[in-house]
Amino acid sequence: MTSPAKGAPGQAGAILALTGPAYLWLTVAILLPLSAMFYFSFLSEAPLAGKTGEWTLANYRAFFEQGFYGTLMLRSLRLGAEVVFWCFVLGFPCALVLAKSVKGRWREALFLLVILPFWSNALVRIFSWTMMLRGNGILERAIDWVVPGRFRLDIMFTYEAVVIGLVHSYLPYMILTCYISLQAVQDDLIEAARSMGASRLTILRRILLPLSLPGILAGVVLIFVPVxxxxxxxxxxxxxxxxxxxxxxxDQFTAVFNWPLGAALSFIMLGCVGVVFALSRLALGRRG
Amino acid sequence: MTKLPAARTARSLLATAATLALTAGFAQADEIRVLNWQGYGTDEDWALEAFAEATGHTVVHDYFNSEQEMLTKLRTNPGAYDVVLINTAYTGQAAAEGLIEPVSYDDFPHADGISDAMKETAALYHDGQLYGIPWVWGVTSIAYNTEVVSEAPQSIELLWSPEFEGRVGWRDDAVESVQMAAISLGQDINNPTDFDAIAAKLKALKPQIRTFWSSENEWNQYFSSGEFDISVYWSGSAARSANNFGLPVGFAIPKEGAIGWLDELSVVKDAPHPEAAKAFIDYMIDPEFYVKWDTEVGAPVSANADAVAALPDKAFNKVMASDEGVAARLKFLGPIEDDVRQKMLEVWQATKTEFQN
Structure with a gap:
């Protein structure tokens, strides 16, 4: 038994040279600013422009003293769950077809269609949705053209509109991660199941879903956190x-320049996301 | 360090070269840097050309999207700017932090046209010294669609009226929202005392508000697509929406009052070109500049009474400025203590949480 580093003296250097830049970048670009924000979250005011803040827990206390922060946190978690759900419902079948039914050129073309939205600016995509959804907008006129009548959609400025915009933005993540793990499922396995008389539903339930679970979970994490x-x-x-x-x-960062409170709320959010993932891991682990 | 887009830099270099060639007679041609909201008077191309022709100085701009961002830019880039636009609610803070230089009206020939009352506005002073030249003032009040609302709103309570359920536009801004509620309740807009009453009043807006707007451009979009019929809006912007975009916008100052504000121009601390900066500020209160700005683009009311008097008689701003009843009804935006501002944000965020369906 030899560790890789001992086995080949040159390898330690190679590992360092190959991973070093990435970890250096992560340290400089993510760990340091995040640590600074973590430090800010315990101060009474941001130590910028010659001001000095004092140590305090007031920013974290504010979250628990003001009921509305908790309400909003739950609302955001619910939004995250709903967006993830719709991304899965729409994305998984699409990934399944791409991975198992479509071959060659067509697959490339369909893939391009999935990735295409990523080529445009996120803000442009959202504003184009406002044209679709607003009263007397493109969607409403189209429906009116098909079914003339006094049908008023009025979906703009609602919770549903937010879900639609977010699902559109994050759907490609779910399709891509599911596609990669579905592609790795051997066709022989499906053939074997079919030859033993398994129905399509059984194949989906007993083979495809369990084997692509890592991809689905990756998609869930990638979507849930930013949403x-x-x-x-x-x-x-x-x-x-x-x-x-x-x-x-x-608002805390841009409207009132209260970086400490903004930072504290961000870390509480991070904590909530961590708790959600820990709980879901427990639930999944128990089942497996 | 502030970065400018390459095209802008190239253009300003060209402009500098051109003015250098044209105005070789001037003792010194400086390039001054102005920090302001985008599209707010100081960056009109024709004005900068006229200024360069008259003085030889060229002007480049950097922009901010909120007062806090403006203060941050001044704090983090000492010596980068010459002139900054500051709302008088923030002048005291900027002066106390040493971000701007004291000035004297003597250095600004066109300041003669500013009324004494305006010159002595307390918010312009810090420790007895003047820190800004009053530039323009305006009103935050109610704009309405003249095609839908036949008569100018007389009362601020119209925003809460069932008649306009789901037809009201509102700016997503904590201070402005709390102040509108304070006006309707007769409280001091800069230091409201009964926050419970204000919170209740704001919560009553839930069925009224169609959507929030955050910029003039967005407001124009919403208004022209018929999203709302009456809205909290700014006087200068209302004039622009009506003049430039041909929208059927009317602007009313209700009997309970409205929020008045005053913007001033200051010389930045350690400005590289203080003399050119003062020349630019003086040009900004020049009636000639103002008349063209207001008639061709649309502007708030000039602080310089001579400039307002030079407007055509029918001009929105001249009418508003000459209506003495209006001036008496305005509640001027003053400095707001940090803890009051934080409380305002808290009340507004709690209210918005209850707005959710």
């Missing part, structure tokens, strides 16, 4: 119904 903290989509599409923990945190 909880999103502020642009709720602000533009949600109108009066667009207040979430993300928009409140943004």
């Amino acid at each position: 909880i903290g999103s502020f642009m989509e709720p602000r533009i599409l949600g109108g009066r119904n667009g207040t979430f923990i993300g928009t409140v945190i943004e």
Whole structure:
């Protein structure tokens, strides 16, 4: 038994050279600023422009003293869960077809269609939704053309509008992660199941879903976390119904320059996300 | 360090070269840097050309999207700017932090046209010294769609009226929201005392508000697509929406009052070109500049009475400025203590949480 480093003296250097830049980058670009924010969250005011803050827990206390922060946090968690759910419902079948039914050129073309939205700016995508959803907008006119009548959709500035915008933004993540894990499922396995008389539903339930679970979970994590903290989509599409923990945190940074409170709320959010994942891991682990 | 887009830099270099060639007779041609909201008077192309022609100085701009961002930019880039636009609610804070230089009206020939009352506005002073030249003032009040609302709103309570359920536009801003509620309740807008009453009043807006707006551009979009019929809005912006975009916008100052505000121009601490900065500020209160700005673009009311008097008689701003009843009804935006501001944000965020369906 030899550790890799002992086995080949040159390997330690190679590992360092190959992983070093990435970890250095992570340290400089993520760990240091995040630590600074963590430090800020315990101060009475941001130590900028010659001001000095004092140590305090007031920023964290504010979350528990003011009931509305908790309400908004739950609302954001619910939004995250709903967006993840719709992304899965829409994305998994799409990934399944791409991975198992479509071959060659067509697959490339369909893939391009999935990735295409990523090529445009996120803000442009959201604003194009406002044209679709608003009263007398493209969607409403189209429906009116098919079914003439006094049908008023009126979906703009609602919770649903926010969900639609976010699902559109994050759907490709779910499709891509599911596709990768579904592609790794051997066709022989499905053939074998079929030859033994398994129905399509059984194949899906007993083979495809369990084997692609890592991909699905990766998609869930990739979507859930940014949706909880999103502020642009709720602000533009949600109108009066667009207040979430993300928009409140943004307000603390941009509207009142209260970085410490904004930072504290961000870390509480991080904690909530951690708790959610820990609980879901427990639940999944018990089943397995 | 502030970065400018390459195109802008190239353009300003060209402009500098051109003015250098044209105005070789001037003793010194400086390039000054102005910090302001985008599209707010100081960056009109024709004005900068006229200023360069008259003085030889060229002007480049940097922009902010909130007062806090403006203060942050001044704090973190000492020596980068010459002129900054500051709302008088923040002048005292900027002066106390040593971000701007004291000035004297003597250095600004066009300041003669500013009324004594305006010159002595307390918010312009810190420790007895003047820190800004009053530039323009305006009103935050109610704008309405003249095609839907036949008569100018007389009372601020119209925003709460069932008649406009789901037809009201509102700015997503804590201070402005609390102040509108304070006006309706007869409280001091800069230091409201009964926050419970204000919170209740704001919560009553839930069925009223169609959507929030955050910028003039957004407001125009919503208004023209018929999202709302009456809205909290700014006087200068209302004039622009009506003049430039041809929207059927009317602007009313209700009997309970409205929020008045005053914007001033200051010389930045350690400005690289203080003399050119003062020349620019003086040009900004020049009636010639103001008349063109208001008639061709749309502007708030100039602090310079001579400039307002030079407007055509029918001009929105001249009418508003000459209506003495209006001036008496305005509650001017003053400095707001940090803890009051935080409380305002808290009340507004709690209210928005209850707004959710």
